[in-house]
Amino acid sequence: MLTIYGVYRSRASRVYWMAEELGLTFTSVPVLQARRLDNPLAADAPINTLSPDFVTLNPMGLIPSIKDDDLVMHESLAITLYLARKHGGSLAGQSVAEDGLLTMWTVWTATEVEVHTIKIVMVYDNEQDNTDEGKATIAVAGRSLKRPLAVLDQHLANTDYLVGNRFTAADLNLAEVLRYAQSEQALFDAHPNVAAWITRCQSRPAYIAMQKTRSQEPV
DSSP: OEEEESOSSSTHHHHHHHHHHHTOOEEEEOOBOGGGSSOTTSTTOOSBTTOHHHHHHOTTOOSOEEEETTEEEEOHHHHHHHHHHHHOSTTSOSSHHHHHHHHHHHHHIIIIIHHHHHHHHHHHHTTOTTSHHHHHHHHHHHHHHHHHHHHHHHHTTSOSSSBTTBOOHHHHHHHHHHGGGTTOHHHHHTOHHHHHHHHHHHTSHHHHHHHHHHHTSOO
C-alpha cells in the first residue's frame, strides 16, 4: 500500500500527479511545511516537517516522502521515477537507453532548472514580487534560465515530449519544476516550443485532477 506524506502545495504535487497518472490507490498523510506554522513543535500543532514522528520517517524534515509497503523513499523526483518504473506502462523507460534518458532529463531538471525556478516562486510566496529585492531576484533567475530554456526549446522543435515522443516521468518532473516560473510569461513567449509542451503536459486529466485538489488546500 502506497502512503504519500506531504501536502499538494509543495513538491509533493509531483508525486500526487504521478499517482493520478498511474491510477494508483494511495493514502495521503498531510504534512505541512514547518515554516508555515508559528510554533511547529507546539503540542497541538498539526503534523509538520518538524514533528518528531515525521522526522523519524525522514530525518531531513522535508516533504514529500513515501512509504510503499516496506520501502521508504524521499526526494520527489526520484519517487516519481520509481513509481513509473514499478508500475510500468508508457510513463517509464521502455529500454535501458530510455531509462538513462529519463534519468538524465530528471537530473538536468534538478541541477539546471529548479535551482532558478524555485527562487522565482519563493519571491511570490513571500509576497516580495513588488519589492526591489524581489524584482532583482526574479530578473537574475530569469537570465539564468535563458540557456536551459533555449536548449529545451531546441530539443522540443522536432518532438512533442522529452523521450520517445510520448509523455513520461521526465516530462512530469520538468513540467512541475517549470511551473514555478510560469508567472514570467516572457520566458515562455521567447521559447514557443517549451510553451506548447508545458500546455500539453498541463492539459492531461491527471494534472487537472491534481491541481483541483491542490486548489482546495489553504494557501
